[in-house]
Amino acid sequence: MAKKETKQEKVKKMNDPTKKVRFRFLREIIHRYCKNRLAVAGFIILILFALAAIFADYVAPYWYDDQDISRRLMNPCWEFPCGTDQFGRCVLSRLIYGSRISIEVGFVAVGISLLAGGILGMISAYYNKLDNIIMRIMDLFQAIPNTLLAITIAATLGSGMMNLMIAVGISNVPRYARVVRAEVLRVKESEFIEAATSIGASSWRIMIRHILPNSLSPIIVQVTLGIAGAIISASALSFLGFGLSAPIPEWGAMLSDGRQFIRTQWYLCVFPGLCIMILVYALNIMGDGLRDALDPRLKK
Amino acid sequence: MLKYIIKRIIWLIPVLLGVTVIVFTLLYFAPGDPALMALGDTATEEALENYREELGINGSYLERLGRYVVGLVQGDLGISYKTKTPVVSELAPRLAKTMNISLWSIIFSIVVGILLGIISAIKQYSVFDAIATGISLFGISMPMFWQGLMLIIICSVWLNWLPPSGYGSFKQMIMPVLALGVNGFATIMRTTRSSMLDVMNQDYIRTAKAKGQTYWNVILKHGLRNALIPIITVIGMQISVLLAGSTIAESIFSIAGVGKYMIDSINFRDYNAVQGAVLMVSFIAALINLFVDIAYTFADPRIKNTFVSKKKKKS
Amino acid sequence: MAEKFLEVKNLRIEYRTEAETVYAVNGMGFDLEKGQTIGLVGETGAGKSTTALGILGLVPDPPGVVVDGEIFFEGEDLLKKSEKELREIRGGKISMIFQDPMTALNPVMTVGAQIMEVVQLHEKGLSKQEYRKKAEEMLELVGIPAGRAWEYPHQFSGGMKQRVVIAIALANNPALLIADEPTTALDVTIQAQILELINNLKEKLNTSVIMITHDLGVVAEVCDKVSIVYAGQVVESGTVVDVYDHMMHPYTQGLFDSIPDISTDGKELKAIAGQIADPANLPVGCNFSPRCPHATEECMKSEPQLREVAPGHMVRCFNCTKL
Numbered sequence: 001m002a003k004k005e006t007k008q009e010k011v012k013k014m015n016d017p018t019k020k021v022r023f024r025f026l027r028e029i030i031h032r033y034c035k036n037r038l039a040v041a042g043f044i045i046l047i048l049f050a051l052a053a054i055f056a057d058y059v060a061p062y063w064y065d066d067q068d069i070s071r072r073l074m075n076p077c078w079e080f081p082c083g084t085d086q087f088g089r090c091v092l093s094r095l096i097y098g099s100r101i102s103i104e105v106g107f108v109a110v111g112i113s114l115l116a117g118g119i120l121g122m123i124s125a126y127y128n129k130l131d132n133i134i135m136r137i138m139d140l141f142q143a144i145p146n147t148l149l150a151i152t153i154a155a156t157l158g159s160g161m162m163n164l165m166i167a168v169g170i171s172n173v174p175r176y177a178r179v180v181r182a183e184v185l186r187v188k189e190s191e192f193i194e195a196a197t198s199i200g201a202s203s204w205r206i207m208i209r210h211i212l213p214n215s216l217s218p219i220i221v222q223v224t225l226g227i228a229g230a231i232i233s234a235s236a237l238s239f240l241g242f243g244l245s246a247p248i249p250e251w252g253a254m255l256s257d258g259r260q261f262i263r264t265q266w267y268l269c270v271f272p273g274l275c276i277m278i279l280v281y282a283l284n285i286m287g288d289g290l291r292d293a294l295d296p297r298l299k300k
Numbered sequence: 301m302l303k304y305i306i307k308r309i310i311w312l313i314p315v316l317l318g319v320t321v322i323v324f325t326l327l328y329f330a331p332g333d334p335a336l337m338a339l340g341d342t343a344t345e346e347a348l349e350n351y352r353e354e355l356g357i358n359g360s361y362l363e364r365l366g367r368y369v370v371g372l373v374q375g376d377l378g379i380s381y382k383t384k385t386p387v388v389s390e391l392a393p394r395l396a397k398t399m400n401i402s403l404w405s406i407i408f409s410i411v412v413g414i415l416l417g418i419i420s421a422i423k424q425y426s427v428f429d430a431i432a433t434g435i436s437l438f439g440i441s442m443p444m445f446w447q448g449l450m451l452i453i454i455c456s457v458w459l460n461w462l463p464p465s466g467y468g469s470f471k472q473m474i475m476p477v478l479a480l481g482v483n484g485f486a487t488i489m490r491t492t493r494s495s496m497l498d499v500m501n502q503d504y505i506r507t508a509k510a511k512g513q514t515y516w517n518v519i520l521k522h523g524l525r526n527a528l529i530p531i532i533t534v535i536g537m538q539i540s541v542l543l544a545g546s547t548i549a550e551s552i553f554s555i556a557g558v559g560k561y562m563i564d565s566i567n568f569r570d571y572n573a574v575q576g577a578v579l580m581v582s583f584i585a586a587l588i589n590l591f592v593d594i595a596y597t598f599a600d601p602r603i604k605n606t607f608v609s610k611k612k613k614k615s
Numbered sequence: 616m617a618e619k620f621l622e623v624k625n626l627r628i629e630y631r632t633e634a635e636t637v638y639a640v641n642g643m644g645f646d647l648e649k650g651q652t653i654g655l656v657g658e659t660g661a662g663k664s665t666t667a668l669g670i671l672g673l674v675p676d677p678p679g680v681v682v683d684g685e686i687f688f689e690g691e692d693l694l695k696k697s698e699k700e701l702r703e704i705r706g707g708k709i710s711m712i713f714q715d716p717m718t719a720l721n722p723v724m725t726v727g728a729q730i731m732e733v734v735q736l737h738e739k740g741l742s743k744q745e746y747r748k749k750a751e752e753m754l755e756l757v758g759i760p761a762g763r764a765w766e767y768p769h770q771f772s773g774g775m776k777q778r779v780v781i782a783i784a785l786a787n788n789p790a791l792l793i794a795d796e797p798t799t800a801l802d803v804t805i806q807a808q809i810l811e812l813i814n815n816l817k818e819k820l821n822t823s824v825i826m827i828t829h830d831l832g833v834v835a836e837v838c839d840k841v842s843i844v845y846a847g848q849v850v851e852s853g854t855v856v857d858v859y860d861h862m863m864h865p866y867t868q869g870l871f872d873s874i875p876d877i878s879t880d881g882k883e884l885k886a887i888a889g890q891i892a893d894p895a896n897l898p899v900g901c902n903f904s905p906r907c908p909h910a911t912e913e914c915m916k917s918e919p920q921l922r923e924v925a926p927g928h929m930v931r932c933f934n935c936t937k938l
Contacts, residue, residue, distance in 0.1 A: 145544030273446030
């Protein structure tokens with residue numbers, strides 16, 4: 001009986017008009033997302049990687065640069081589940097530390113793209129005069145194939161974590177500028193923005209308080225898929241030797257190092273790639289799940 | 301229609317010019333002075349300047365840019381710092397290899413992607429659909445360079461079927477084409493599937509069935525013909541991705557194409573060569589995208605007509 | 616007994632999904648003579664369109680399943696025909712005009728090509744020129760200049776598109792034309808033109824027509840016979856005079872009462888009480904009983920059958936003669 005009452009109270013609270021409607025909306029989205037088992041699996045995988053990254057010092061059996069020539073190039077065994085590399089370093093430990101780098105690079109690179117692209121996109125959508133100029137410049141950047149642009153920027157900036165993030169981030173700016181612009185334009189046309197303008201709200205206020213929250217859902221999806229893409233691009237750059245190099249345990253760089261042993265120590269070329277793929281796969285299914293959860297029309 | 305195509309071709313000129321300026325500017329700031337690198341710290345300022353002049357990299361930013369663009373129009377991409385030969389003559393033989401591999405991958409990804417996408421859509425929720433959709437998700441999640449390594453491990457190291465590197469024979473082509481094509485195939489397949497599912501629920505499909513049209517004609521003539529519109533857009537995007545990806549494929553399979561040349565040149569700080577390679581691939585991508593855009597207007601009459609009606613209004 | 620031109624008997628169609636089974640058509644039956652027009656009238660969701668799709672063998676499967684019934688067309692049961700035989704009939708002897716002309720045409724084919732397609736499928740052996748000419752003739756027949764044949768659907772207005780859809784439907788001189796709410800999506804002025812067009816063509820080509828609509832005015836204008844449909848069943852049928860002037864079923868009365876009328880100016884419109892029966896959850900007994908003002912205990916328990924109350928006038932109600 002008591003249980004029933006609390007449930008009713010809960011319902012009452014949920015239906016309480018004074019409570020912000022947004023929370024109920026959010027709850028509905030989470031509910032829809034959780035119905036999609038694959039998407040939930042993706043989220044769990046991401047959390048596992050994140051935990052591994054945060055607690056790498058406790059989880060990893062060895063320090064990532066713990067060299068010992070006496071145990072070099074050991075096949076996977078109980079002590080070294082993923083084997084050891086040419087310096088006798090534990091590959092598993094390096095992979096665990098590597099998740100730090102990939103996750104950080106992915107998120108920061110997308111952050112850079114989103115920040116720059118978002119500002120350009122919003123300006124472009126809001127000021128008609130600048131729209132054409134900005135979008136044509138974006139066209140030019142997009143005319144250069146993405147990977148080539150990233151490689152060129154990386155070649156100019158040189159190696160290093162920050163440079164890698166900037167190279168990947170900048171090469172993706174046009175894509176985010178486009179998405180943000182399209183979304184802002186769509187919301188801008190809608191009636192409640194007209195209403196806000198008619199009561200004399202300033203453009204910046206309208207932009208930040210009204211347009212941004214309403215254009216979020218496609219941008220969230222784009223960001224999730226974008227992080228996946230950024231992780232691949234960053235590791236590709238490292239693989240080619242333009243990103244991070246020894247002894248930093250970047251997955252792409254590890255693959256690049258492992259190539260010379262491909263005939264004998266296959267595992268050096270398998271596990272780092274597997275990590276990239278699983279992490280990217282998780283982000284991709286999350287992106288798909290978010291798209292379905294945020295747009296109920298898609299899911300019939 | 302013809303006017304539209306001509307207009308698109310003319311628009312290509314500022315795009316190419318802009319791309320040149322961007323790439324030139326980026327590499328202008330690249331570290332390392334080729335003259336200093338070649339002659340060493342002990343060289344006199346005069347000797348350095350002479351060396352720079354020889355390579356055509358003396359003068360201010362604008363002077364150099366102007367000279368480069370003028371050269372470009374005449375088909376001159378400058379000389380390689382490393383070999384002192386014109387970049388164009390170094391690129392030409394490599395381009396054939398890059399294009400050969402890229403084109404086969406494009407064909408592979410389009411044919412297989414559209415085919416599997418259609419089957420997946422018309423057999424929605426079947427076992428085939430589940431497997432194909434699952435594979436395509438892995439396909440877009442796999443980094444291309446890892447695909448290449450895995451192919452080498454499986455097909456060359458373990459099974460000894462295919463040579464792990466080189467260019468020329470049919471057997472040597474299989475792995476690079478596959479490695480390069482998988483991402484494109486997966487993306488095209490996903491787009492085809494969702495686009496076909498969308499189209500097959502439209503009323504005009506029912507109209508076609510009510511006409512007594514055969515099953516496959518309904519799917520191909522009415523279904524695919526309409527589904528093609530978003531697919532073409534994705535194909536255009538994938539071609540750029542694929543051309544750029546050839547850099548990675550070439551360095552994995554040791555193919556002396558434009559991409560490998562570019563990577564090697566960066567390591568030598570041979571920026572004229574890098575610039576030439578980047579521009580050449582970008583130009584080809586832009587050209588292919590022009591064709592895709594034109595194909596698009598053929599696929600979707602609504603676009604063609606918005607243009608025609610605009611023209612009419614103007615005159 | 617003379618063979619009927621079209622006879623639908625006890626047709627049952629269900630849409631089965633994991634969540635529920637929707638009983639869309641529940642023992643539908645009607646018949647039609649050559650050259651006649653029958654109106655199927657009912658609210659949205661009464662199973663009229665599903666019946667039409669059933670006749671053409673186009674019920675979307677999955678989730679649609681034809682559970683039971685027979686559809687005799689020129690003496691042969693359509694439900695027993697193979698897909699190949701049905702394809703011969705679709706667009707040839709039986710054709711259909713769809714509800715929404717805006718989406719019924721393929722946007723990437725010229726209207727001429729879309730008319731040509733249906734001719735090519737059923738009339739083999741002509742040259743390309745002859746097919747093109749036939750397509751242009753059909754357009755002229757429905758009042759569109761032949762010069763516009765090679766334009767795309769988006770260049771036409773809604774009414775024009777519906778004319779194109781009609782041209783496609785009539786291109787092969789069908790013996791039976793199914794018109795599924797052909798005027799619902801159109802403006803009132805265009806509606807009249809389209810109805811007139813169908814009427815004229817029907818007389819010219821001696822076509823039988825099934826007119827599906829929820830508009831009783833349309834039926835009065837073009838139909839010989841009418842069947843009132845509720846929850847996938849015919850509840851009253853007969854000639855237009857029978858049904859309009861001697862209506863017996865409470866649902867028919869309800870339908871007529873809900874038409875706004877200038878003469879009843881000032882009086883309130885009488886809408887039928889309650890919601891249309893949920894086809895996923897049909898009531899026990901008479902389907903209309905929950906909304907019927909005259910429902911008795913009998914109506915809640917057992918299902919009434921169609922009864923002939925006058926020659927050719929059938930009613931599905933226990934109490935109609937007592938009212």
